[in-house]
Amino acid sequence: MSHDDQVRKLGKKFSSACHTNFGAALLSMRVRGFRGVPDLTLSFNSPITALSGLNGTGKSTIAQLAACAFRQPAGHSWSRYYVAHFFPVSVADPEPFTADAEVHYSYATEGTAAPQQLTVKRATKEWSGYKRQPQRANYYLGFTQFIPKVERRDLSVYGASTLVLGETRQLDTQAAGHVARILGLPYEQLGFADVSTTTKSSKLAMASRSGRTYSENHMGFGEGRVVYMVNTLETAPPKSLILLEEPETSLHGDAQVRLAQYLVDVALRRGHQIILTTHSAAILGQLSRESVVYLRRTATGDVTATHGLSTYQIDSHLQKEGRTPDGITICVEDAFAKCLASWIFRIADADLLSGCSFLTIGGGQEIPAAVKLLTDANRRAVGLSDGDMSHDGTGGVMTLPGSLPPEKEVFAHPAVKEYFANSPFSLDISEVLAGVANHHYYARALAARLMLEESAVASDACRAYAQAHDPGDFSSLIDFVRAHVGDRR
Ligand SMILES: Nc1ncnc2c1ncn2[C@@H]1O[C@H](COP(=O)(O)OP(=O)(O)OP(=O)(O)O)[C@@H](O)[C@H]1O
Ligand SMILES: [Mg+2]
Structure with a gap:
C-alpha cells in the first residue's frame, strides 16, 4: 500500500x-x-x-x-x-x-x-x-530516551574491564527492518543485550551490520534514538x-x-x-x-x-514582520501557482508585484487558514487558490484564472504549446504530458526532456500564458489584490 x-x-x-x-x-x-x-x-x-x-x-x-x-x-x-x-x-x-x-x-x-x-x-x-x-x-519519549551512555559514564563505560555480556533479546526481523528502512542502513540483526559488572546490571542496544557487531556505545546518535523509538513502538x-x-x-x-x-x-x-x-x-x-x-x-x-496548517514557512514569514511593512503576502498553493501569479502581476500591473511577497502553503485547502493567521497577526495577506478550488474573495481568498489546476490551465493553452513547439525547443508538449498522470509533475517531465531546470520551464510557460492574454483579462484578480493592499501604498 x-x-x-x-x-x-x-x-x-x-x-x-x-x-x-x-x-x-x-x-x-x-x-x-x-x-x-x-x-x-x-x-x-x-x-x-x-x-x-x-x-x-x-x-x-x-x-x-x-x-x-x-x-x-x-x-x-x-x-x-x-x-x-x-x-x-x-x-x-x-x-x-x-x-x-x-x-x-x-x-x-x-x-x-x-x-x-x-x-x-x-x-x-x-x-x-x-x-x-x-x-x-503510555510512553513519553522525551529527549532523554536515548542519551549516549559514553556521555553519561554509564556502567558499560566505567565498568568496561569487568563487563559481562548476558543474553540478547533480538528485535524481531520486522522491527529491525523498520529501523533499517528509516536509516537506510542494512542491518543483519538488532537487539538489546543484558550487561553486568560485579555490582550492577543494565541493557545495551546491539547491532550487526556488514559482518560487524557494535553496541549503542558506538552507534550514531540518530541511529541510537531510532533503535529505542522503534523498539518502544513495536513492543x-x-x-x-x-x-x-x-x-x-x-x-x-x-x-x-x-x-x-x-x-x-x-x-x-x-x-x-x-x-x-x-x-x-x-x-x-x-x-x-x-x-x-x-x-x-x-x-x-x-x-x-490552528488545525490543518502544515506550512512551516509561516513561522519565518511572521518573524520577518516589520521588514516589509507596506507589502502584502500572497498565499498560494505551490511554486507553480506562485510563478503564474507573479507573471500575471508582472504583465498586468508591475507596480503591484514590487510590493508583494509570496508564501507557498502546500495544500490548497489550507490557504484560507493561512490568510486568517497572517491577518490576525496584522500582516496584509490574500490567498490565490488554484482554479479548481473556487473562491469568490470571501475571507481574502480568490481563485487563479481558469477552472483547472494552474499546470493544466497553462500547459493546455495554445500559446504555450506553440512557444515550446517553436525553435529552439521544437517539442510537442502534449505528447510528453500524455504520459504524465499527475499534473504536479508536468514541468518536471518537460524539464527532463529539455535539459532545463523545472523552474525555468515553469517560468517560460507562465510567461507565454500571461502574455497571450489581454491585461484586462486579469482585471478582477488585480483589482482584488489591489483592494487588499490598502491605502498605505
Ligand atoms: N512560569 C511561567 N509563566 C509563564 N510562562 C512560562 C513559565 N514557564 C515557562 N513559560 C513559557 O513556556 C515556554 C516553554 O513551553 P514549552 O516547553 O511547552 O515550549 P515548546 O513549544 O515545546 O518550545 P520548544 O520548541 O523550544 O521545545 C517558555 O518559552 C516560556 O515562554
Ligand atoms: Mg518543546
Missing part, C-alpha cells in the same frame, strides 16, 4: 470506529494556566497529531499534559505520569502553573456513547481527577499512547521523511495514538491535514492552535 493510501486509511479508521481501532484515544484537551499557555483547546483529529510552532509556544507543555491523561494498565512495568513530574515547583519556579490551572480531557468511548470527559485540577495542595482516568499504556501493548519529543532530532532529511512514514504505518498496524512535537517540515509533509496543529503565541500572550 502506498504511503498516501496508508494516510487515508489511518484517517478513516479513526473517524469510523475510533474506540474499536485505537481504544480510549484522547479526542481533545483544554489546557488552562500552565507555563505560558493561558487557555488553549485543541482536538486530536487523527491517531497521529504533530504539534508544530516556534520555540516556546507550548508544544512540550501539551505533550507532557497528554502523558498525564491515563492510568497505566495493571501489570505495567512502570508508574504513570503525573502533572507534578513535569511541572516542578521550587524557589526557581514558584509558579509554573496558576492557582486555578486545570486540564480538561475528552476520551473516545465505545459505540455511540458520548466521549468521556474528565478534569485534572489542583485541589488545595494535590492534583485531583486522576482516579477516573481510563487505563492505557508497547497495542493501542498505547506514545508521546514523541522532536523525533527528527539528529536524523538526516530523508530519514525524517521515512520516520514519518513509519509512524503512519505503525499507528495503522498497532492502533497506537501518537502525539509528537516537531520542527521538521519533512515530517509534517508526510502527514495528513488532520494530523497537523500549528501553535502560535499572539501579541497579547495567548496561545492559539
